[in-house]
Amino acid sequence: MPDVVQTLDQPASQRFGFWQNALSTAFVPLEISAPGPARGGFRGRLRGVDLGVLRLYEVRAEAHLARRTPQLVTSAPAGCYKVGLQLRGPAQLAQDGRQARLGPGDFALYDTDRPYSMAFEETHSTLVLVFPRERLGLPEDQVARLTATRVPGAAGLGALVRPFLVQVASVLDSVDTRAGVRLADNVLDLLGTVLAERLDCVPADAASTHRALMLRITAYVEQHLGQADLVPGQIAAAHHVSTRQLHKLFHAQGTTVSGWIRERRLEHCRRDLLDYRFAARPVAAIGARWGYPDPAHFSRLFKAAHGLSPRDYRAQHARAEEYPLRQGPCAGVQDRP
Numbered sequence: 307m308p309d310v311v312q313t314l315d316q317p318a319s320q321r322f323g324f325w326q327n328a329l330s331t332a333f334v335p336l337e338i339s340a341p342g343p344a345r346g347g348f349r350g351r352l353r354g355v356d357l358g359v360l361r362l363y364e365v366r367a368e369a370h371l372a373r374r375t376p377q378l379v380t381s382a383p384a385g386c387y388k389v390g391l392q393l394r395g396p397a398q399l400a401q402d403g404r405q406a407r408l409g410p411g412d413f414a415l416y417d418t419d420r421p422y423s424m425a426f427e428e429t430h431s432t433l434v435l436v437f438p439r440e441r442l443g444l445p446e447d448q449v450a451r452l453t454a455t456r457v458p459g460a461a462g463l464g465a466l467v468r469p470f471l472v473q474v475a476s477v478l479d480s481v482d483t484r485a486g487v488r489l490a491d492n493v494l495d496l497l498g499t500v501l502a503e504r505l506d507c508v509p510a511d512a513a514s515t516h517r518a519l520m521l522r523i524t525a526y527v528e529q530h531l532g533q534a535d536l537v538p539g540q541i542a543a544a545h546h547v548s549t550r551q552l553h554k555l556f557h558a559q560g561t562t563v564s565g566w567i568r569e570r571r572l573e574h575c576r577r578d579l580l581d582y583r584f585a586a587r588p589v590a591a592i593g594a595r596w597g598y599p600d601p602a603h604f605s606r607l608f609k610a611a612h613g614l615s616p617r618d619y620r621a622q623h624a625r626a627e628e629y630p631l632r633q634g635p636c637a638g639v640q641d642r643p
Contacts, residue, residue, distance in 0.1 A: 309355070310353045311324075311328045311351070312350065312351040313325050314351075318347045321347060321348045321349075325348055325350045325367070325370075328350070329352070332363060333363075333388065333436060334382060335382045336374055337373040338373075339370065339371045340369060340370040341369060350365070350366065351366045351367065353365075357487065357489055358487035358490040359437055359494075360435060360436070360441075361436040362436075362493075363433070363435075364475055365432045365434055366429075367426065367429070368428075369426055369428050370426055371426070372423065373422075373423045374421055374422045376421050383418075383419050385419060386417075386439060387416070387418070387436075387438075387449070388415070388417075389414070389415050389416075390408070390424065390433070391411075391413040391432065391433040391434075391459075391468060392408045392430070392459075393410060394410055394429075394431040395426065395427070395428050395430030396426075396428070396430070397430065398425040398427070399416060399422065400423045400425075401416045401417065401422035401423075401454040402453050402454060404455060406454045407456065412456050412457065412459045412464075414453075414457060415449070415454075415457075416453050416454060417450070420453070433471055433472070435493070437490075441494055442498050442501070443494075444502060444505065448505050449501065452501060457500065457504070464500060465529075466521075466526065466529070469528050469529055470521065473528060474489060474493060495521060496522070496525075499519075499522070519545065519555070523541060523552070523555065526541060526544055527570065531567065531571050531596050531597050532596055532597055533597060534598070534599050538553065538563045538564075541563065567597075571596045571597050571598065572596075572608060574596045575592055575596050575598070575608060576619070578595070579592060579620040579623075580623055589617050593605075593608075593616065
């Protein structure tokens with residue numbers, strides 16, 4: 307289960323010091339500062355989980371500046387890379403003489419063993435990944451060219467990273483240890499592929515390239531679930547593989563292309579049915595949002611998967627405790643940009 311710490315649990319006068327200690331414990335020792343008026347009642351929430359070699363955190367907080375100084379690097383080396391994916395609000399990353407301005411959907415890589423700073427000018431939400439440098443599978447001298455370099459979340463392979471990582475974060479509560487290790491491998495394979503493309507080099511592990519292709523495909527499917535006419539031919543063409551090869555990739559995972567699409571659509575529908583933000587949205591509209599424009603067809607598929615019609619499922623399961631994030635110190639921060 308993810309660990310959650312939040313400043314709201316502390317007296318107002320102790321919240322900022324608590325936040326600095328929480329970040330330094332979760333990541334690496336850092337110097338944290340914030341605008342004077344914000345220090346007294348600082349609001350921050352950190353939710354994190356270990357997935358084998360990968361640690362993943364969701365950070366929601368008010369404006370502050372985090373600095374990894376040369377002294378802290380020398381006294382507490384960590385040998386890790388960090389990746390920060392902005393979900394809400396801007397961020398400014400500086401390292402190795404470069405600066406990257408990140409908006410929602412953008413991400414950047416930085417090295418814990420060289421000085422850096424990360425500035426958040428306003429209330430923000432960020433996903434942060436921490437993992438050993440050697441696990442990326444790319445030459446460190448080449449990766450050093452990418453630190454504090456913005457990877458746009460709206461173009462190229464970068465457009466596949468955001469929905470995949472957000473999806474990973476959304477299932478942290480239900481991931482067991484064994485599945486978490488596999489999930490970490492998949493995440494790092496995808497990151498390695500994206501960064502290798504920017505460096506114009508090939509990852510050392512050929513198997514990771516194969517796994518990353520599957521991740522790119524499933525991330526593409528995730529992005530296009532709302533298209534009722536999503537078919538294997540479209541998916542294969544978008545990834546420059548044959549339809550036969552596409553089916554073989556899914557068969558190796560113990561499923562089919564259509565089965566995967568159906569499972570992901572129904573899972574999104576299930577979540578929307580339980581989401582307080584969509585409480586007034588008709589069941590048929592939720593089905594249509596995820597690629598089921600025919601309400602009767604949607605109802606049959608959903609009942610086959612969950613034993614209840616969408617309407618009955620919503621009535622039976624939608625409760626306030628399904629939405630714990632509403633009660634956090636950053637209740638106004640959206641889950642998605």
